[in-house]
Amino acid sequence: MKISKIKEYFSDEELEIRFKSSTNKRIRDRWHLLWLVQALNYFADDASISLGYSRSWGYYWIKQYNMKGPSVIVLPKTRNPEWLEKKVTDEMKIDLLDKLQKEPPEEIGGGLWSGPKVAHFIKVFYDLTISRNKGWNLLKECDYSITSVRPKHRKSSDEDKDHFKKKRAPKYC
Structure with missing residues (x-):
């Protein structure tokens, strides 16, 4: 278990208000993780597992929060302006x-x-x-399909091809 230290951008009460008032589940879980670690002194792995996520998920979001601040919690990872372009x-x-x-x-x-x-x-x-x-x-x-015919083997003769054709079983009445 790693001891997790969080930069205190918000008080414990503000973090609790943020996670309880969030309507997006993912963002709510991120605020909840931070609140558990900061206010209730959970370890990062215990907090993330109690929320139903992996340990690495908890470490990742705490590291992002400490490096980039609270704005990283609200923005989804895919909202990269370069990616949108x-x-x-x-x-x-x-x-x-x-x-x-x-x-x-x-x-x-x-x-x-x-x-x-x-x-x-x-x-x-x-x-x-x-x-x-x-x-x-x-x-x-674009509804594209290859229009060329598959090539046949050069050395095969018609007799050889007929030999490998499926034959129906005779009907017994």
Whole structure:
């Protein structure tokens, strides 16, 4: 068990008021954690486990609170302004739709379109980094499917192909 020390930005009563008046469950639990550690002298791991979270969750929020102050408790982790700006816009999707009608440009490898190639296309032409999975999701949003036929094995003969075809069992009446 680690002893947790919290910078006292608020009194014990103010922390209690903040956690009891919060309507968002996640924010309420963060204030509750701080109140348990500061007012009731809980250890961070005991407080976080009593709230139903892991020990590392408690250590993380206490460390953030001590380093950045009370504002970090209210803001969700995903409210990063840089993250909000890095979205694929409708203009990018329209341009991608036009590009999907042709083969991929040589700058991204040519051949057939795939999730990684779409991600690379967005990176090269729009300077926006997205994951390969997001590239695949964009392909699916555009209703793209590979239109080429699978190649057959060169050496196989028609007789060999017939040998491996499924045969129906004879009906017995």
